[in-house]
Amino acid sequence: MPPPRAVPTRPALSSRTLYRLHRLLEPNGLYRFVARVVERHAWLRRPFTRTEESVKRKVFGCRMCGQCALPVTGYACPMTCPKQLRNGPCGGVLPDGGCEVYPGERCVWLIAVERAEAGGHAGDLERLHRPIDQRQWGESSWINYWQGRDDGLWTEPGGRATPVDLGLPVLVTGKGDRER
Amino acid sequence: MIVSGSGLVEALRAGRFVVTAELGPPRGADTDVVRKKGRALRGWVDAVNITDNQGGFVRLSSLAGSLVLLDEGVDPVMQLTARDRNRIALQSDLVSAAALGVRNVLLLSGDHPSYGDHPDAKPVFDLDSTQMVWTARNLRDHGQLLSGRSLDPPPDLHIGAVENPFAPPVGFRARRLAKKVRAGAEYVQTQLVFDVGAFAGWMAEVRDLGLHERAHIIAGIGPIVSPQALEHMRTKVPGVHVPDAVATRLLRAGTEGFTEEALRVCAESIHRIRAIEGVSGIHLMAFGREHLIPEIVDRSGLDRSRFDMNACGSRERSADAG
Numbered sequence A: 001m002p003p004p005r006a007v008p009t010r011p012a013l014s015s016r017t018l019y020r021l022h023r024l025l026e027p028n029g030l031y032r033f034v035a036r037v038v039e040r041h042a043w044l045r046r047p048f049t050r051t052e053e054s055v056k057r058k059v060f061g062c063r064m065c066g067q068c069a070l071p072v073t074g075y076a077c078p079m080t081c082p083k084q085l086r087n088g089p090c091g092g093v094l095p096d097g098g099c100e101v102y103p104g105e106r107c108v109w110l111i112a113v114e115r116a117e118a119g120g121h122a123g124d125l126e127r128l129h130r131p132i133d134q135r136q137w138g139e140s141s142w143i144n145y146w147q148g149r150d151d152g153l154w155t156e157p158g159g160r161a162t163p164v165d166l167g168l169p170v171l172v173t174g175k176g177d178r179e180r
Numbered sequence B: 001m002i003v004s005g006s007g008l009v010e011a012l013r014a015g016r017f018v019v020t021a022e023l024g025p026p027r028g029a030d031t032d033v034v035r036k037k038g039r040a041l042r043g044w045v046d047a048v049n050i051t052d053n054q055g056g057f058v059r060l061s062s063l064a065g066s067l068v069l070l071d072e073g074v075d076p077v078m079q080l081t082a083r084d085r086n087r088i089a090l091q092s093d094l095v096s097a098a099a100l101g102v103r104n105v106l107l108l109s110g111d112h113p114s115y116g117d118h119p120d121a122k123p124v125f126d127l128d129s130t131q132m133v134w135t136a137r138n139l140r141d142h143g144q145l146l147s148g149r150s151l152d153p154p155p156d157l158h159i160g161a162v163e164n165p166f167a168p169p170v171g172f173r174a175r176r177l178a179k180k181v182r183a184g185a186e187y188v189q190t191q192l193v194f195d196v197g198a199f200a201g202w203m204a205e206v207r208d209l210g211l212h213e214r215a216h217i218i219a220g221i222g223p224i225v226s227p228q229a230l231e232h233m234r235t236k237v238p239g240v241h242v243p244d245a246v247a248t249r250l251l252r253a254g255t256e257g258f259t260e261e262a263l264r265v266c267a268e269s270i271h272r273i274r275a276i277e278g279v280s281g282i283h284l285m286a287f288g289r290e291h292l293i294p295e296i297v298d299r300s301g302l303d304r305s306r307f308d309m310n311a312c313g314s315r316e317r318s319a320d321a322g
Ligand code: SF4
Pocket: A056, A060, A061, A062, A063, A064, A065, A066, A067, A068, A069, A070, A077, A078, A079, A080, A141
């Protein structure tokens, strides 16, 4: 099923709740094991992925890109941006905060910035997000996350204008050599 | 053939207050318009941007336009958007441009196709603008494609980005620019500045972050030539903010004196922007009225003799190769 149209979406839950909830979802040995087993068996993987999809679509407007950015975007999904921008808002945001493409909707990056800052996570906004692997659409981001595959998705917060080279992670797209 | 040196790179490196201008290529299979407009700008500006199917309207490509400019002895800035090309096409375009002597590239996400003449097109947006900048730097500095494969020789690129200081979230705009600079942007052209006060405020944040020392900030300036253009600018162009004071001033000039007043506003803005610490130059966008650009440069008191008339003049091409 193709992902739904990208329309900026405000999360249904407060960022406070979600930052807290996230602690429960952080990878650990058990989750890693579960993810590995679930991924291996289609009869488990499909319902698992469908459940993730229905929960996250309801709460975030999730489009199942498979490489979830939520933990560092104030839990506002950047893939609901019509331009799929992962590194912040475009220059076309309307004076009232509306999206350039859907003027009635608030720019999702505005929502992200407000939520991250209010939640004390402003540093997250300085992270550089690498290009995503477009093959992951429709896959479970939780399975990817728990198995540590999201580790290179973004850099550490850059700090305030450090002149040093950040040593950006080498970008890998090969499925077999995800570990760098 | 690789043309050594770039007008824009050298001017920036020399610490001169640079002037760049925007040129929209025509809709049609003819290079004459670009050739004529480019020739008219030569000697007035340090470099000329060629837009990339601006607004999502099909035009001559920015690479084609840039090559025509090179041929005319004008240093081109090739704009590339994320709207129409995935990472394969982007990297190929960057390498091709460098191989053909186009060194300045300006990487931007681009307008969504929904506003152009092909709203039914598939918007690509495989990478975003920051990732494009990062990709270009990876190509140049590490000779490496996004796949990790090496590239020999790497493209010699002067990597540019854009920023709109006036679009919400205004308080985040300088930090967003910081991301692009960290990704590898060496110069930045801004959205049109009509509110110099607000621009100065943004520049203060840019300086706080030290960005003006790591990238050249070039302020966007453009004349609003008619009441219709004003209306269009205020309602149709995403990201442009025309303050009421400026609008009232232009409207008061009446239809007759409108253009004249617009040119005066430009000259005054340039004058004030030059006084802001950390600004490296101006980028003139005249939206099809490129003939006004020399006039603006002239009025703003920028010394014309600074421009190296032969910035890329050493390029020689046989007549039939053009
Ligand atoms: S998985 Fe992708 S599409 Fe879904 S919420 Fe996360 S970032 Fe958005």
